[in-house]
Amino acid sequence: MPDRWLEVSIRATAEAAEALSALFERAGQGGVVIEPELRPGPDVDEVLPTPGAFAMLRTYLPEGQDLVPRRREIENSVGLLRAFDLAPMGDLTFRWIGEEDWANAWKQHYSVQRIGRRWVIKPRWQAFVPGAGDLVLDLDPGMAFGTGLHPTTQLVLECLETLGPAGGGAGRLAGQDVLDLGTGSGILSLAAARLGAGSVLALDVDEVAVAAATENAAQNGLADVVSVRRATLGEPINGVVTVPGLDLVAAFDGAFANIVARVIAERAPALERALRPGAWLIASGIIAEREAEAAVPLAAQGFTTERRLQQGDWVTFLCRKEPAGPLSGAAPTVQEA
Secondary structure, three states: OOOEEEEEEEEEOHHHHHHHHHHHHHHOEEEEEEEEOEEEOOOOOOEEEOOOOOEEEEEEEEOOOOHHHHHHHHHHHHHHHHHOOOOOEOOOEEEEEEHHHHHHHHHOOOOOEEEOOOEEEEEOOOOOOOOOOOEEEEEOOOOOOOOOOOHHHHHHHHHHOOOOOOOOHHHOOOOOEEEEEOOOOOHHHHHHHHOOOOEEEEEEOOHHHHHHHHHHHHHOOOOOOEEEEEEEEOOOOOOOEEEEEEEOOOOEEEEEEEOOHHHHHHHHHHHHHHEEEEEEEEEEEEEHHHHHHHHHHHHHOOEEEEEEEEEOOEEEEEEEEOOOOOOOOOOOEEEEO
16 A cells, blocks of 8 residues: 555536546546535434535545556546536646545544434444444445445435335345445445345455455454455456456346446446346436436346436436346456456
């Protein structure tokens, strides 16, 4: 792990966030952190994202020999987006920080938060006494995406509360095999395990995310349920190789894809092949104006949208794979770095 990181940040509207997120994820390390502008909610201590407002996007470049080309890629790509007048965005800013400095800075603004009816996201360094029925996720995202602050994560957690039998509570996913594609901090994998999933395969191509998700699974006592791999589903990504023995066909009862519309579209065929007939898929990380980019490929693969949730400029789909019929195409492969 490097001693220093170059923090790259930019303020942008939701219209530009998807393109910038894809860029930051490709060139950065540990994914992209999106900090929406918040406003007071109806409940005490509740905060909600402000629709249409600017958000701060951050990514981190590790000190090392490939830092200069990574930074140049970000600068050139942002310049190109600006030239096409995609949407309002601020200037790129850069600053050097140590890992401990970064952690201490953002921890000051990260507190216990309630999501939906039962979820509680508890920072690992804060004390909390759960109430009856609370489902607590003890989290330290480190430099990985997934604090629970972003609307995309919150919408997925709210979707989870609707799965399974009414009143299913902590057993809503009892015994299910679940896939978490692009796990980040592992927050959604932990949530599936809290709801009784029999196994969760958490995949991410970034080593920082894999380390954070592995640690969070252990700290929550869920390492026997959540298996974290540095991998992706379907076509290889740069620097990624196939994991022997993990060719998956109809292997999962449900899946998360909290990524971006473009990647959901690319991975839709692999997700269809990996899911069992009748399985659920929660697709999130989708900017409202780009939702067709994800919805159309999912429908083409036989997924039916059961629910559409929106918070601010962000959209989440709860989809269902056709309950019967032959599996299409060849087996998807899990690719590991």
